Amino acid sequence: MLTFIVPGDPVRFIMGQKSDPKIEQKIREKWGLDKPWYVQYGRFLTSAVQGDLGKSYRMHGREVSDVLSEKFINTAILTIAALVIAIIIGVVVGIFSAFRPNTILDYIFMTSALIGVSAPVFWLGMMLYIVFISKLHWITGEGFIDTFRYIPISIGSYKTAIPYFDQVIRLSIGEEIWKITLPFFHEKLVLPALTLATIPMAIIARMTRSSMLEVLNLDYIRTARAKGLSEFRVITHHALKNALIPIITVIGTQFAYLLAGAVLTETVFAWPGLGSVVVEAIRQRDFPIVMGAVMLFAFVFVLVNLVVDILYAMVDPRIRYER
DSSP: OHHHHSSOOHHHHHHTTOOOHHHHHHHHHHHTTTSOHHHHHHHHHHHHHTTOOOBOTTTTTOBHHHHHHHHHHHHHHHHHHHHHHHHHHHHHHHHHHHHSTTSHHHHHHHHHHHHHHHSOHHHHHHHHIIIIIIISOOSOOOOOOOOEEEEEEEETTEEEEEEEEHHHHHOOOHHHHHHHHHHHIIIIIHHHHHHHHHHHHHHHHHHHHHHHHHHHTSHHHHHHHHTTOOHHHIIIIIIHHHHHHHHHHHHHHHHHHHHHHHHHHHHHHTOTTHHHHHHHHHHTTOHHHHHHHHHHHHHHHHHHHHHHHHHHHHHOGGGGGOO
C-alpha cells in the first residue's frame, strides 16, 4: 500500500530527463501501470501463486526471482552470522546474570542490554565504523568483495544460481583454505554482523536471565544442588534445558528483526544483499522488486516459526504428547 501511495512515477524514472508522453503511455500499458493499484496488486498475487514474481522495471525487464536469488545468499550469510553472535553472547550473558542476580556484574550486563536494545542500527553501524576502521584501524574497511562464484541452475521455468567458494574448491589443504576464508569473515563480515546482532543479543540476554531466574527457584534445582552436582551440570542438564522454551521463542521472533534490520545494516556497510536492492527499488518505485522482497521475507519468517514449533517438541518431550 505504501509503495503505491508514496508520490513518484516509475515511468518517469525509466524515461529519465527525456520524456515523451506517447512513449510513457506505451510503457504504462506494457507494465500495467495504467490500471488501479488494486488491479496491479491482484495481478501480482495471481502470478506469484504460479511462481512468477514479475519483472523489474529498472533492470531491463529482469526476472524478480533472479534478482532476489542472486542477492539473498549475501543477506542470508549476514543474517545467520548475526544470529549466531546474538545467541552465543546473549545466552551466556543471560546465564551469568541469572546466577549472580543484583550484583555489579548483573547490573553491568543488563544496563548494556538496555543500551543495546535502544541503539538504532544505522547509528551503531556508523559508530563501529568510526571506532574500528577510522580510529583503531583494526579493519581496513575496503568494502565487500564477492568471494563467491555461482553455478547457474534451471528447473523448468525456475532459474537460480548456487554459490560456492571458488578458492575452497580449488584448494584441498585445510591450512590454505583458511587463508582464503578468514580474511573475508574478519574484514568484511564482522562489523555488519555485530551491528545487526546487537538488538537481538540484548533481547535474548534479558529473556535468558528472566527465564533462568524463574527456573532456578524451583524445587528440582535445589534437589540437584543438594545431591552435590556441580554448578555447570546444574546449569546445562537441569536449569537451561527447562528454560529454553521462552528463549527459543524470542530467538524465532528476532529472526524477523534480523531480516528487516539487514536492510539498514547493508546500506551502512555497502553489503550487496537484498537491502541495497530493496532501498534502490523503493527510490525508483520498482514495485515488483519491493513486493517480491517483502513476500520473500514473509515466507522465510513463516518457515522459521515452523522450525521453532518443531524445536519446542524436541526440547520438551511433554509437548509431543499434548492433545
